[in-house]
Amino acid sequence: MQLLYFGWVRARIGKVQETVNLPTHIKDVSALIKWLKKRGGGYHEAFQNLNLIRVAINQEITTLDARVDPDDEVALFPPMTGG
């Protein structure tokens, strides 16, 4: 799975993107985040407050309970501040 990070999520994790091999039990975004958070450090810090985390799957905004598939592009980021 391709993971992308933006804004302070990217800054805290210290990576723009990475490719991960998901354990098969991970079916949705929430589970993915929980799994990432276990890595500790920047990951733990980035995902401390899930109210501030937004997600896009294959470049479409969705919710944290959305299903993820191994070939998805999943982006995690803070609320957008365009304009």
Place this chain on the structure above:
Amino acid sequence: MQLLYFGWVRARIGKVQETVNLPTHIKDVSALIKWLKKRGGGYHEAFQNLNLIRVAINQEITTLDARVDPDDEVALFPPMTGG
């Protein structure tokens, strides 16, 4: 009194402006219009529908019952269409 006409009021009357000597009994805009209307022709035509007549005295919008003085500049015109 200085009279100014704009829009189709001007077009119907056929004058941009004129100076008139008011009879002393004319105290407000309505009476002024009535007096002008008596001249017939374009004046009669211009002031047929008072709902469509707007007035400014000394360049300030006011109402048809406003008082007029001999040294006023009185402008009569249709509803404004700026912008």
Place this chain on the structure above:
Amino acid sequence: MIRVQEEDFDVGIELSKMTDEHFGIGAQSCFIGLVRDMANQEHISAMTLEHYPGMTEKQLRKIEKEANQRWPLNDVLIIHRFGKLQPGDRIVLVATTSAHRRAAIESCHFLIDWLKTKAPFWKVESSLSGDSWVEAQDNDEREAKKWETENT
């Protein structure tokens, strides 16, 4: 600033003048009114704008002042043309600047709504079937009135 003039204006230059070297501005809103080539299913060859010199400037300054009182603005610009215009020509430019977008957008909207019913201009449209005066629209009156009661 307000300007009443016969000649065209350069939108880019006018908008830049309002923001260049003004580093506290976060938002600029603008509206441009243009002459359309159609009215009442007829092709328009020209639009001629007549106005009340002296009073026009007074009214525009009043409207400008009103906008400045209602919203925290850095600047207001109103340029209104008169004379004979062609389809596609610019008639009016309204622009506002503010630290915040809401003040800029709402005040610009307010200004153009008030110009419609409170600026002493009258328009003639010329077509093959002759000249006809542009009538004031009921909804222009309604939209201008909205700003009299609305809390901003």
Place this chain on the structure above:
Amino acid sequence: MIRVQEEDFDVGIELSKMTDEHFGIGAQSCFIGLVRDMANQEHISAMTLEHYPGMTEKQLRKIEKEANQRWPLNDVLIIHRFGKLQPGDRIVLVATTSAHRRAAIESCHFLIDWLKTKAPFWKVESSLSGDSWVEAQDNDEREAKKWETENT
């Protein structure tokens, strides 16, 4: 049309392109967002915009389409910059054209409100005390939501 770019744009040229030789347009509304030199009582030396290439274009096209569905528009233009900007620099230009002023004004307002919460940009403000991420504003969310329920 939508454009996502690092370089500045010329507002006058962009606005003229939308109206020149389009004789049915009566109204053009535009909004320009600029970098302010102050934020939270601190002097800002730069603002850096990060975005999500690919998704940004998708989202802007969606927002553009939504505006075209809601209002009878001739054209929509959104230009959004990214990269490192200075105070006074333009960030975004939104412009709409229509036969009628109300459609142009409301759609332009809609577009900038939606951009605030739906365009994948993130901003860092640099000041003497360091860099800090611009937080999403609750009222931005509220103003964007307004357009979801409001009848237009």
